[in-house]
Amino acid sequence: MSIDEKPRMVLASPTDLLCALPYLLGFHPTDSLVVAGFAGRPPDGRLRLTARWDLPLAAGATARLVPLLTREEVTRVALVGYGPGPRVTPAVDEVIAALRDAGVAVLEALRTDGARYWSYLCRNVRCCPPEGVPYDVGASPVAAQATLHGMVALPDREALERTLTPVDGPVRQAMRRATARAAAEFRRRLLAAERPDDFAVDFVTAGLERVRNAVRLYQRGDRLSDDEAARLGLDLAVIRVRDEAWTLIDDDTIAAHLALWRDLTTRLEPPFTPPAASLLGVTAWRNGDCTLANIAIDRALAVDPGYTMARLLSEGLCRLIPPDVLRSGPTSKEIDEQMGRPTVAWLLPLCGLLDTVGLAHSAPRCLEPP
Template identity: 55%
Template sequence: MPMSVNTSAARLTLASPADVLAAVPYLVGFHPSASLIVLGIVQNQVQLAARWNLPLPSQALLPLEPALTRERIEEVILIGYGDGPQVTPAIDQAGQLAARLGVQVGEALRCHGGRYWSYVCDLAQCCPPEGTPYDPATSRVAAEATVHGMVALPDRAALEGTLSPLTGPVRLSMRNATATAVAAVRSRFAKAADPDRFAREFVTQGLVRVRAALAVHAAGGRLDDAEAARLGLDLAVIRVRDEAWTLMDDSHAGLWRDLTRRLEPPFVPAVASLLAMSSWRTGDSVLAVIALERALAIDPSYSMANLLMHALQNLLAPTLLADRLPTPADLERTMGIPRASWLLPLFPLLDDPPDIPAPRTPAL
């Protein structure tokens, strides 16, 4: 099965089942276990990489059929991680679905205990009954992927840890900065004679701060705690958040990842959703899902996170949504002049910011 597979990050030459198994952790971001992986190939390009937990929940593969059709997948590679009773039904189900659509199953593998078995080859000389040993860590493919900056963490929990909130002195500093920013905005609003004028100023300044933050990140810099905390308040307003969304490009994930880890929980849903969109655009659907899980754990009703999660669960390509995004000029034209009602999502954070103590007075 020699083939050269393009990914969003690199071209990986896969000449054997062992090469495929070495590539999978870099395609999904971690070394899977108890999983079904489906790779959809179009002209030697990985167009689709999807993962399900095993055993498969009922109807779990329903989104796969329209995805294979929509993406015009020519060939699939199926990989199951686990013992035979767990993996074989899932492989059969995915293989039958592909056959029904006329999609070739290029390879179907089961991996367990450092060995693999092929469901499409029964030749003892290349696929013995006891399985074929393999070691992804020593593979040429792993070396190629690493050179191109691709990363495979030990498991999904380790990948989740890359988005976990920062602790220790960083957390204390961010809490203080957030409390200061909240107090300042609350005070300004209390003194505002015209709420609509206050909203116009808030949104205008927030749009400037979004662009400034992107510029700092593009130059290799990092927002300080006061800047990060203030931007967190800005992004609570949908018009400001959507400015960041419409300006999205593939280089922004680092900024949104940093803020997802640094901001206080009430302000995380917006930046985690922006991180999800940025990750999804670059083909990192697993990280996108983890970011959305963080957002929805804090605010289950957050609409942007729910929209993106629905798209990911249905294996939609990011281009389907990206091509429908308005420009900043479109937002300005359709939404009109900012008014006080735009700040409604921010008010609960100003009135009763959870887990944010009052600013500390420095010791003399």
């Protein structure tokens, strides 16, 4: 996870590193190996990335690590294993061997149980006694600084997953009614259209504007109403509208995108969540939060295992492709040039989705299969 744009934190000791990692990851890891990669020369080196693996390490994990460090120009790393020695030590040994073969310096290698840490490199019992070195994440100045900048360390990964739990109860019922209203309006207008392709142009144009307005709304700290959210959920089923949202993600709007797509991932009726969850995945990945990106993409694939955008993102994360590749996508104008004028065929995925969830009670002849 690149943190070039995160608040500056000075990591001058093993305790500083241990206190910073939960905030960089977004949660307190367990049964994990975390690699912190530094670029530049000491003492002014910069923490370039953090990467986490579940323990025990999956086959091929270290093979992907070295290319990642090379791409990110990392020259020195620190390793932290979370868990008991028999589980952590083999993983640390494997990674150290791979790093040394690649000429990457290992600054420190630690094991922690959450309250004490042990060093694999230091043999001085005065600073690294056999019983371990106690530390307190909550009492650290690093933790205080992270909190001041709005960074959060949830208790565990499951707690982070729960932040994307779909809404329930009266809120879910309200969104269900709003979705039915949006679907009925779409169906009415499409059935009444004399020129279906012209209707598609109008629908896509309005959807593009709704995406832009939604981003501006969340930049102001406001929130979509149920009806607005439901309409945008229908819009995002059209690939051109979804891709417009993708092009709008930049450094200045990333916080608004995180809030918007997290909100829609939890509020939209489940069949409509893959586009919003995938956009949340893109935004989180670009923001350096690979854990949230993976959780969001998993949420999309749980609803639609074949959703292409989510599958591509999942493959990129699995291969540890750096998020910088997301900064060089096509512009809105280039997408228009590639895709051309909207046609009613662009609406087929939305019509199929509405039919699947029982919200398309009749289909226009132009959309019926031959």
